Every structure is written in structure tokens, then in C-alpha cells.
Amino acid sequence: MSQDNKSPGENSGKGHTDDDVVLEIATPNGVFRGTFDKNDKVEKVIKEVVKDRDLAEGDAFELYYGDVHLEPVNRPLVSFGLKKGRYKLTLVATGSGV
Amino acid sequence: MSTPAALLVKVELDALKENASLMGWSIEQIDDLTFVLGLPAKDGLTYHLRVRCDGYPAMPPAWHWFNPATGKIDNRPDTPRGGNFLHGNGVICAPWNRLAYKTVDSRGPHSDWQIGAWQNNAYTRACRTLGAMALRIACELMKSYEGRLAA
Numbered sequence: 001m002s003q004d005n006k007s008p009g010e011n012s013g014k015g016h017t018d019d020d021v022v023l024e025i026a027t028p029n030g031v032f033r034g035t036f037d038k039n040d041k042v043e044k045v046i047k048e049v050v051k052d053r054d055l056a057e058g059d060a061f062e063l064y065y066g067d068v069h070l071e072p073v074n075r076p077l078v079s080f081g082l083k084k085g086r087y088k089l090t091l092v093a094t095g096s097g098v
Numbered sequence: 099m100s101t102p103a104a105l106l107v108k109v110e111l112d113a114l115k116e117n118a119s120l121m122g123w124s125i126e127q128i129d130d131l132t133f134v135l136g137l138p139a140k141d142g143l144t145y146h147l148r149v150r151c152d153g154y155p156a157m158p159p160a161w162h163w164f165n166p167a168t169g170k171i172d173n174r175p176d177t178p179r180g181g182n183f184l185h186g187n188g189v190i191c192a193p194w195n196r197l198a199y200k201t202v203d204s205r206g207p208h209s210d211w212q213i214g215a216w217q218n219n220a221y222t223r224a225c226r227t228l229g230a231m232a233l234r235i236a237c238e239l240m241k242s243y244e245g246r247l248a249a
Binding site for chain 2: 029059062064069088091092
């Protein structure tokens with residue numbers, strides 16, 4: 001189900017807390033908007049975004065905050081400085097120049 | 099009547115326009131098969147691409163570096179460089195860029211790729227839509243970018 005017309009956080013299914021990280025993520029299939037806990041791992045975010053935006057689960061994606069690659073993906077959002085607040089990220093298909 | 103390429107481009111551009119709005123990128127559709135995209139690099143400069151999608155998706159799009167002030171494409175001063183992706187030949191080196199193929203453009207680094215098989219090329223990975231390609235370019239302009247190709 002698309003989240004396009006929902007305000008950030010509507011996909012979280014929980015009340016807002018001081019640990020909420022509101023993410024707006026540009027993806028290959030348009031913008032994802034949602035709220036996560038600052039202690040959620042990057043891999044959880046990627047998994048939810050891939051599912052929500054109907055991206056192929058077999059494809060590999062990387063999450064970026066500006067030029068910061070959020071890896072390793074088993075680290076929580078807060079470890080990259082993403083704490084209470086709203087952030088714009090990009091979900092990028094892996095691969096580079098060849 | 100719209101062509102299959104035009105119909106697909108319309109659908110994929112809708113997603114790309116959403117991303118452009120979020121990220122502050124500029125995007126202008128020129129016609130059913132052509133658009134111009136402006137993306138920031140890590141030094142604050144904005145680079146533009148004029149993207150031609152005739153024959154898409156049987157053929158990959160042609161991602162030309164572009165100067166909106168002069169209307170010229172493929173000028174070295176309007177072209178970023180950095181790593182293998184922002185190739186020193188002045189083209190984006192990826193199977194999803196038509197200009198990477200020597201058979202299409204003499205600057206293309208690859209004579210070993212089949213353009214008709216671009217979606218199955220192992221290096222294409224998930225860059226199979228205009229939105230995915232644009233995100234990859236935006237990422238490389240932040241990550242691999244080293245400056246203009248020529249002063």
C-alpha cells in the first residue's frame with residue numbers, strides 16, 4: 001500500500017514519542033514517508049520501505065543521509081545521528097561505475 | 099497517440115517528480131520522451147542532464163550532461179568527473195546509459211555490452227527505472243564526484 005498521501009508517521013501505528021524519527025525517503029518508486037524509533041536498525045527501515053514502495057525484495061538497496069551511507073545496516077538510526085526529528089534520505093540501488 | 103515508451107516514461111516520471119520535489123531537484127519535461135533533471139553535487143554546483151528515452155525500455159535512456167543556459171549537451175565544462183561512474187570520457191558509465199555503449203557513442207567505454215540486453219546486464223542491478231537511475235546519479239554526485247571534467 002502506498003504511503004504517498006499520508007502524512008509522515010501514519011504508517012507507524014503508534015503514538016509519537018521522543019524517540020520518533022520521521023523519515024521522508026526518495027526511492028526508485030517515489031517517496032516513502034514514515035516514522036521509526038531512533039533505536040530501529042537501518043536494515044528494518046530498508047525492509048519496510050522496499051515493501052511499502054513495491055520494490056523487488058531480491059534487489060539490493062543502500063540508504064543515504066546526504067553523502068553518508070548508513071552502513072553497516074545492523075546499526076540503529078541514532079548511531080548515525082538520526083534522533084528525534086524529521087530527515088530526508090535516499091534509497092539507492094546498489095552498483096557503481098564499471 | 100502515445101507510444102509504449104511515452105506511456106512508461108510518464109509513469110516513471112511521476113515517481114521521479116515526487117523525489118525531485120522532496121529533494122529540491124529541478125525537473126522539466128520537454129516532451130513525451132525527453133526531460134531535463136538538475137542534481138546537486140557535493141561542492142554545491144548543480145549539474146543538469148537532458149535525458150532522451152526514445153525506444154525505452156528496449157533501449158536504455160541516453161543521459162546527456164546538459165547546459166540549460168546554452169542548450170548544449172555533452173560539453174566537458176558541464177560534465178562532472180569522479181571514479182568509474184562519472185567517467186573521464188564524459189559519460190555515465192553504466193549499462194542503463196545508452197551513451198556508455200561504444201556502438202552508440204564513440205565516448206562509450208564499453209564495446210563488450212549488448213545494448214538490447216541492458217536490463218539483464220549484471221551491472222544494471224536494480225537500476226531498471228528512471229527513478230532508480232536518477233537516485234544513483236544523485237548519489238554519485240555526492241560520493242564519487244571530484245569536480246568538473248574541464249574548466
